[in-house]
Amino acid sequence: MSHREKIDIDYLARVEGETSIRVELARQSAIELKIFEPPRFFEGFLVGRNYDEVGDIVSRICGICPVSHMTTAIQAIEKAMGITVSQQTVILREIMVISQIVASHLVHLYMFAMPDYHSRSGFVEMLPDTPKAARRLLKMKEVMNELTGLIGGRALHPVTHLPGGFTHICPAANFSAMAKKLRNIRRDAAGVVEDIASLEFPDFHSDSEYVALDSQSHYAVNEGAIVSSRGLRISVDEYRGYFEESQVPYAFAKKSAIKGRPSFMVGALARANIKFSKLHDEAKALAGKAGVTFPCDNPFYNNLAQALEIVNGIERCIELIESNVFKDEDRHVRLHSGEGGSVTEAPRGLLYHWYRIDRQGVVEKADIVTPTSHNFLNIEKDLKKLVKENSDRKRAEIIALCEKLVRAYDPCFSCSVH
């Protein structure tokens, strides 16, 4: 094939949101992830909104990780206004965020990523090959959505979660029934790891810096320090001193970088690389059985890391539900001006929200950086290397590989143009 040839993938299907990919084979520097999903200006129109509307509004940044946006925003607003919450609220938030991470990983693995490995155009077309996998997906997804809804009132765009805590706690009996359901899908979770480990991941190695939240005690999702595989260790308050964003003409999403460094990766693989030792023993054992070791420098293995997080997440939820009794509590909120930020682990990686609130409780300034902005430069870097290493292959194969790589990152383009 001609080396001056261009490859345009007009519309990348089976991802959240809208993007196309342009590859100019002669000049590998001309790889562009053209995120054409229209910008939605959340940081623009949040200015002037009330502090207690922000969680409800930002959950609508993303239909697959609404709990992450909501939780991160609420934690940031609490920091800005000096609101403290109960230990119970901290635990319920962790369960809710994990339930959504597991549900999101399930959708991504079975509906978005796996059809690539079966050479099918989609999940429906793949069904005849994998009827068991479909049932497993639906069964597990239902339980995880139910868990989000148990705490949030609704799985998609929860309603009970406000600054200061939760408006309603469901009866203890519902939690114990849920623990039973979670125990019931443990074996399915192990099956997910087997399903994913049996896929033939392309042999590809990426020289990347991995960034994740890390805390002493556990596989943290809502708190901890921002830690990288190349020596960065900062507190959440220091985020803006280290991370900067730039705008490019071909995408409505901004590119994030750590000042003075080329690019980095966030998400399940980054988390597993940074804090594998803190995964539940069951997840570690399954990783051993699958024959994979972390740190791992193959971005396609992000899918396997997601599968391990499904096991880890279900175990953690069982643990937290069975060791706590949740009761209705009062929320204590008073108006106070201030500014503050929060970082959490969304399904796709590090998510940052920051707000400045005035004395009336109204937002003066908002700053949001999503996982896909964090990954943007690294995806392009990996695409370049992948195309270079496979440039002698047929055009269709190169296209398939590029799509597979971008999907492995589990990007969310809707989030990225928030």
Add this chain to the structure above:
Amino acid sequence: MFNPRNPRFKNMKRMKPRIAVFKYSCCAGCEFQLIFFQKHLLETLKAVDVVYCKMLKSGGVEAGPFDVALIEGAITEEWQASQLKKIREASRYLIPIGSCAVCGGIPAIKNSTDELDVEKRVYADTAFLHSVTAAPIDHYVKVDGYVKGCPMGERDLDELVISLLLGKKPVFLEYCVCVECKLRGAICVLVAYGEPCMGPVTNAGCGALCPVNNRACYSCWGPMRDANAKALADQFLKMGLRKEDIFRKFTEFGQPTDEFKPGALT
């Protein structure tokens, strides 16, 4: 509404209904709601033919014809409006799904502020942007019904799919959240606790989700038809809410709607 005898489509072969899903400016949550359709997913996929849905599969027929086009998201750029008009031509029924498509939803909050001011807060260089005022789908094309909610409600989605398969007219709820609150025997958070609840003007379908969870409705389902927004806004004033608080309540969902305008302008 659902009229199979519409002469424009009389030559279309009767087979599995061909469904297309298009996404404009939104969170894609309605599409997630759709592709999961909870327990009904597998049986539904046997009964209908999803011919275009980018999140579900690669390829697909973008040009139609479609029996039903489901549209999620608000229109915020002009290319979306021109594509939407083509979809209308190619579709027997066109249904907006979810608040963004039905009443502007969250993307339309920006309409309350000068467009350039909003853009400048987000992008240093605004020259490459071409956003327009966010509008619901029926601002640009005729629609054949609404599946309301944020995310769209399962009850209305069930009703839509069943009606399609039976060839009957779907019945969507056209009353306010208060009715559902009473049906569930929930305590009125507006009267009993003095919470500024949007239930009296918000379309039903959620099952009074917020009041039963001990908080005021924030109108994510968008306005009920013929809602008396002015009366509720006056009540909020009496309760001591400031005008800017009332404005925010009536512009969080449904900013572009005629129903909520009198409330927002109070």
